[in-house]
């Protein structure tokens with residue numbers, strides 16, 4: 206039976222921007238708020254979510270589930286020291302699991318959808334591999350993390366664009382001529398730029414008005430939740446409003462800004478001590494920012510957040526004044 210859980214995948218374009226930190230501590234905050242939560246390490250080939258949860262790396266996980274080809278994903282649930290929070294490790298103890306076969310991936314996707322919990326959080330690998338894009342598609346929305354630097358933002362926009370193209374591609378499989386045209390458009394030679402989603406829509410729909418409707422529906426329903434990490438002040442949060450322009454003009458989508466996490470040296474300390482940030486350093490500024498994001502998830506996950514970039518800007522200004 207399919208889960209009623211809210212599935213929240215956490216992705217980014219660039220690596221090392223704080224996905225695992227956020228996934229671990231959001232899971233803790235949601236569990237602490239009384240919601241049954243499962244955190245799954247789906248960064249196959251680079252699993253390290255256990256560090257951020259303070260769980261030793263000695264339990265089998267997704268890698269073993271896929272390799273064994275029998276048993277249930279629920280057999281791999283590991284209890285944590287936090288009530289209401291369970292964890293499924295990745296493939297920290299084996300190699301080459303980043304290259305899972307299509308059938309294995311489909312089985313894993315189905316089993317994740319069968320898990321029973323209020324929230325299921327997925328820590329994904331960086332970048333836009335098909336596996337990562339399909340894991341991201343498990344959630345109705347998803348979180349994308351970026352630091353305020355330009356390369357991280359550009360990579361995040363690249364990830365969102367790949368995800369949209371993948372979703373459009375999947376919904377067009379039955380329409381052979383259009384899906385062939387889509388393939389031609391997105392696999393143009395490197396020197397010619399991949400078209401924006403708007404251009405793609407125009408090119409694809411000259412012949413088929415139905416396709417236009419479909420792409421508009423996909424763009425309308427998908428509202429990524431964007432989290433800025435390692436920020437230092439209000440100037441960083443101003444970037445949020447600039448990103449809105451790119452989302453709208455290039456990708457034809459709207460995003461909701463779900464939070465801003467300060468750069469905080471305590472984060473590194475918590476990782477070195479293998480103590481989760483939220484339990485070991487609950488009053489740190491980074492922990493406070495993440496608890497706030499969990500509150501937004503509980504309140505707003507399924508609703509658009511009006512003026513979210515302005516709200517974050519105001520929150521950052523207040524926090525900076527306090528520091």
Ligand SMILES: Nc1ncnc2c1ncn2[C@@H]1O[C@H](COP(=O)(O)OP(=O)(O)OP(=O)(O)O)[C@@H](O)[C@H]1O
Pocket residue numbers: 217219220221222223224225226227248251329330331434435436466467468469470471472473476491
């Ligand atoms: N807000 C922060 N303040 C200080 N350090 C941070 C912060 N967020 C993350 N870091 C540090 O940055 C590093 C990368 O974080 P993390 O592993 O969560 O990123 P990631 O996006 O999961 O990386 P990968 O793509 O490799 O999986 C870690 O060493 C972490 O301690």
Ligand SMILES: [Mg+2]
Pocket residue numbers: 224225226248253328329
């Ligand atoms: Mg990670």
